[in-house]
Amino acid sequence: MLADHHFLLVSEIVGARETEEEDQTNKDGGRKHNVLLYPYAFTVSYTERTKHHCWRCKDIIFHCLDEAQCQQWVQTINNQLSLLSIRPKRLLVYINPYSGKQRGKWIYEQRVAPLFSRASISTDVIVTESANHARDHLKTEVDLKQCDGVVCVGGDGMFSEVVHGLVSRTQSDSRVDQNQPNQDLVPCALRIGIIPAGSTDCICYSTTGTNDPVTSALHIIMGDSQPMDVCSVHHNNTFLRYSVSLLGYGFYGDVLTDSERKRWMGPSRYDFSGLKTFLTHQYYEGTVAFLPAKDNLGNPRDKIKCRTGCHICEQGANNGQLLSGDHVYKMAEENSDEETSGDGVWRVIRGKFLAINAACMSCACPRSPRGLSPYAHLADGTTDLILVRKASRLDFLRHLIRHTNKDDQFDMSFVEVHRVRRFSFAPKHSNVISEVDLSETSGKKICNQVCTAHPNNDTGHSNWNCDGEILPHADIQVSVHCQLIRLFARGVERGTTFDTYTWSVIEGSNLSWQA
Numbered sequence: 001m002l003a004d005h006h007f008l009l010v011s012e013i014v015g016a017r018e019t020e021e022e023d024q025t026n027k028d029g030g031r032k033h034n035v036l037l038y039p040y041a042f043t044v045s046y047t048e049r050t051k052h053h054c055w056r057c058k059d060i061i062f063h064c065l066d067e068a069q070c071q072q073w074v075q076t077i078n079n080q081l082s083l084l085s086i087r088p089k090r091l092l093v094y095i096n097p098y099s100g101k102q103r104g105k106w107i108y109e110q111r112v113a114p115l116f117s118r119a120s121i122s123t124d125v126i127v128t129e130s131a132n133h134a135r136d137h138l139k140t141e142v143d144l145k146q147c148d149g150v151v152c153v154g155g156d157g158m159f160s161e162v163v164h165g166l167v168s169r170t171q172s173d174s175r176v177d178q179n180q181p182n183q184d185l186v187p188c189a190l191r192i193g194i195i196p197a198g199s200t201d202c203i204c205y206s207t208t209g210t211n212d213p214v215t216s217a218l219h220i221i222m223g224d225s226q227p228m229d230v231c232s233v234h235h236n237n238t239f240l241r242y243s244v245s246l247l248g249y250g251f252y253g254d255v256l257t258d259s260e261r262k263r264w265m266g267p268s269r270y271d272f273s274g275l276k277t278f279l280t281h282q283y284y285e286g287t288v289a290f291l292p293a294k295d296n297l298g299n300p301r302d303k304i305k306c307r308t309g310c311h312i313c314e315q316g317a318n319n320g321q322l323l324s325g326d327h328v329y330k331m332a333e334e335n336s337d338e339e340t341s342g343d344g345v346w347r348v349i350r351g352k353f354l355a356i357n358a359a360c361m362s363c364a365c366p367r368s369p370r371g372l373s374p375y376a377h378l379a380d381g382t383t384d385l386i387l388v389r390k391a392s393r394l395d396f397l398r399h400l401i402r403h404t405n406k407d408d409q410f411d412m413s414f415v416e417v418h419r420v421r422r423f424s425f426a427p428k429h430s431n432v433i434s435e436v437d438l439s440e441t442s443g444k445k446i447c448n449q450v451c452t453a454h455p456n457n458d459t460g461h462s463n464w465n466c467d468g469e470i471l472p473h474a475d476i477q478v479s480v481h482c483q484l485i486r487l488f489a490r491g492v493e494r495g496t497t498f499d500t501y502t503w504s505v506i507e508g509s510n511l512s513w514q515a
C-alpha cells in the first residue's frame with residue numbers, strides 16, 4: 001500500500017468496495033502515478049463532521065499491487081463492520097410523497113438510498129398512498145422481527161405515524177391497555193430513523209442538531225441510539241394520541257387549525273397562519289393541573305442543554321419514572337402552604353392564557369434554532385409546561401420573537417414555565433363536568449372542577465396541536481413515558497464554547513470537547 005497516511009475509526013466507516021474505474025481516474029486524478037504502480041484499488045467511505053452538526057460521507061481510495069490483496073482488504077473491512085451489532089442490516093422505509101415541498105421520494109432515492117447500499121443495508125421501501133398508511137401497516141401487517149429498524153421520510157407528522165404504529169403494536173403484542181392513563185407502557189424494541197423532508201422537521205433537528213437528510217442517513221448507518229420520551233394524551237379514560245414534541249393549546253393550536261386549510265401553500269402555510277393568529281390575539285380561560293418533576297432533573301431555566309450522553313436524562317431514567325408508582329402524590333392548591341418544590345404535590349393554576357405549550361424536547365427547528373424550551377431534555381421523563389398568560393399584543397410579539405433569537409423567552413412577567421411529569425387541562429367553558437383525576441390509586445380526587453355549561457361549545461375553546469395533529473378534545477390528561485422509544489440519532493453533540501462551559505459546570509471539572 002502507498003505510504004499516504006489516513007486514520008479511520010472502524011466505527012466511522014460506512015463501507016468498503018473495489019474502486020470503479022471511473023472513480024480511480026476522476027476522484028484520484030491528481031495521483032495518476034498510483035494507477036500505474038498500483039493498478040488495483042479499493043474505496044473506503046467514512047463519515048466526516050462538517051459545520052453545524054452536518055455529517056458528510058467521504059471516500060478514500062487505497063491502492064494495491066494485486067487484485068487478491070485488494071479483495072481481501074474489502075472483505076476484511078466489511079466483515080469487521082458486520083460484527084458491529086448495533087448497526088442495522090435490514091430497514092423498513094416509509095416515504096410520504098406529499099411532505100414539505102413534496103421532495104421526499106427524490107431525497108430518499110438520490111441522497112439516502114446510495115448510502116444505504118454502500119453500507120450493505122437492505123431495505124423494504126413503501127411509498128405511502130394515504131394518511132395513516134404507515135401507521136396501520138406497522139400496527140397490523142409487518143413482521144417486526146424481519147427488520148432492525150423503521151425509517152420515515154417526511155415531516156413530524158410522518159414520524160408521528162410511525163411512533164403510533166410501533167408503540168400501539170408493542171402494547172397490543174404485550175396485551176397492555178393504552179386507555180389507562182396511569183399505565184406503564186412497554187418500550188419499543190425497534191429504533192426509528194428520520195430522513196427530514198417535512199415542513200417543520202422539529203424532531204429531526206432537536207435530535208441531530210440539523211435537518212439534513214445525509215446526516216440522518218449516516219446516523220442510521222452508524223447504528224446510533226437516542227432514547228426519547230413519549231407523552232400519552234387521554235380524554236377521561238380514552239386514549240387520544242401520543243406526542244413527542246409539542247402539545248400546544250391557544251396560539252399553536254390555532255395556527256395549526258388555520259394552516260390545515262392551507263396545505264397547498266406548503267411549509268409557508270405556518271408563516272401565514274402564524275401572522276393571522278397573532279393578529280387575532282385570542283386568549284382562553286381554563287385550569288391547568290400539573291405534577292412537578294423531581295428536583296434532580298433541573299428546571300426549564302437552568303441553562304443546562306440536553307446534549308449527547310446527557311446526565312440529566314440518565315438521572316431521569318434512574319428515577320424510575322413509573323407512572324403506576326404515583327400513588328403517594330397528593331394535591332396542593334396554588335398559593336397554599338404546601339411544599340411545592342418537593343416531589344409528589346400537584347399544583348393547580350387557573351387563568352386566561354394566550355398559549356399553553358408542553359415541550360417534551362427543545363422543539364428546536366430551523367424557524368427557532370433554540371426551540372420552544374431550549375433546556376428541555378429528550379429522555380428525562382418530563383415535559384416543560386409553558387404558560388403564557390393574557391398580555392398585550394406587543395408583549396406577546398416580543399415573547400414570540402425571542403424564540404428566534406438568543407433572548408430568554410421565559411423572562412417576561414406573563415410567562416411561567418414548569419418541568420412536569422404529568423399535567424391536565426380543563427377549559428372553562430365546557431359542557432361536560434371536567435374531572436381532572438390522574439391518580440386513580442390515591443383514591444383522592446386530585447382536581448374536581450364543575451364548569452359552567454356553555455350553550456355553544458364551539459366558542460371560547462382552542463384546539464390542541466399534538467405534534468401537528470389537531471386533537472378533538474380540549475380537556476386532556478397528559479403523562480410522560482420516560483424513554484419509550486429510541487431513534488437512530490445521538491442527540492445534539494457539544495461543540496460551542498458555551499456548551500463546553502455548561503458541561504464543566506455540571507461535571508465540576510474542565511472537560512473540553514473536540515467537534
Ligand SMILES: CCCCCCCCCCCCC/C=C/[C@@H](O)[C@H](COP(=O)(O)O)NC(C)=O
Pocket residue numbers: 155156157158198199200201202245246252256270274363365367368371372400401403404465466467468469
Ligand atoms: C413573529 C415570529 C414568530 C416566530 C415564532 C417561532 C416559533 C417556532 C416554534 C416552532 C415549534 C415547532 C414545534 C413543532 C411542531 C410540529 O410538530 C408541527 C407539525 O409539523 P409538520 O407540519 O408535521 O412538519 N408544526 C407546527 C408549526 O405546528
Ligand SMILES: Nc1ncnc2c1ncn2[C@@H]1O[C@H](COP(=O)(O)OP(=O)(O)O)[C@@H](O)[C@H]1O
Pocket residue numbers: 095096097098099100101127128129130131132133153154155156157158159161197198199200201468
Ligand atoms: N400518501 C399520503 N397522502 C396524504 N397524506 C399522507 C400520506 N402519507 C402520509 N400522510 C399524512 O400527511 C401528513 C403530513 O405529513 P408530514 O410528513 O408531517 O409533512 P409536513 O411536514 O409537510 O406536514 C401527516 O399527517 C401524514 O399522516
Ligand SMILES: [Ca+2]
Pocket residue numbers: 229359360361376377378379380381382383
Ligand atoms: Ca423530556
